[in-house]
Amino acid sequence: MSExxxxxxxxxxxxxxxxxxSPVLEQYAKVPGSLITILQKTQDIYGYxxxxxxxxxxxxxxxxxxxxxxxxxxxAQFRLKPIGKYLIMLCQGTACHxxxxxxxxxAVCEYLEIKDGETTKDGxxxxxxxxxxxxxxxxxxxxxxxxxxxxxxxxxxxxSVKKILTEIRERA
Ligand code: FES
Numbered sequence: 001m002s003e004x005x006x007x008x009x010x011x012x013x014x015x016x017x018x019x020x021x022s023p024v025l026e027q028y029a030k031v032p033g034s035l036i037t038i039l040q041k042t043q044d045i046y047g048y049x050x051x052x053x054x055x056x057x058x059x060x061x062x063x064x065x066x067x068x069x070x071x072x073x074x075x076a077q078f079r080l081k082p083i084g085k086y087l088i089m090l091c092q093g094t095a096c097h098x099x100x101x102x103x104x105x106x107a108v109c110e111y112l113e114i115k116d117g118e119t120t121k122d123g124x125x126x127x128x129x130x131x132x133x134x135x136x137x138x139x140x141x142x143x144x145x146x147x148x149x150x151x152x153x154x155x156x157x158x159x160s161v162k163k164i165l166t167e168i169r170e171r172a
Pocket of ligand 1: 137
């Protein structure tokens with residue numbers, strides 16, 4: 001038994017495992033219509049909605065897991081799988097689209113061998129197509145989110161995006 005407790009799935013252990021989530025659940029668990037907010041905040045904390053997190057939310061809120069999965073799979077914003085160390089948010093908004101974001105997506109997909117929503121085998125990158133990132137003058141744009149912070153890259157070309165991803169991978 002470790003200092004943090006046993007390895008079983010007892011209530012005490014789950015509370016320890018989800019201690020960052022407790023304040024969220026304290027605030028919203030009994031507020032009707034808060035499930036989406038709870039799921040958004042859970043994803044903000046853990047990067048995705050794990051089976052364990054969904055079961056814990058169900059336990060605390062009394063909402064059945066099937067309903068939580070229903071909501072989590074209905075909305076494209078929710079992820080049920082872990083994301084990579086670097087989350088590529090590739091803009092597909094109007095300005096970026098007009099300036100070749102589809103071609104950039106093709107280059108990223110070909111280079112990383114993944115599709116939108118997928119994570120590379122080495123767990124370094126996840127690709128997500130997103131709506132306008134709010135810096136249309138730099139179109140086509142991508143933002144790369146990680147524990148190091150968010151970085152925005154603009155005026156992308158097929159070559160520049162590959163170069164950026166290579167550099168990130170080398171320092172990962
Ligand atoms: S459309 Fe891409 S940043 Fe606005």
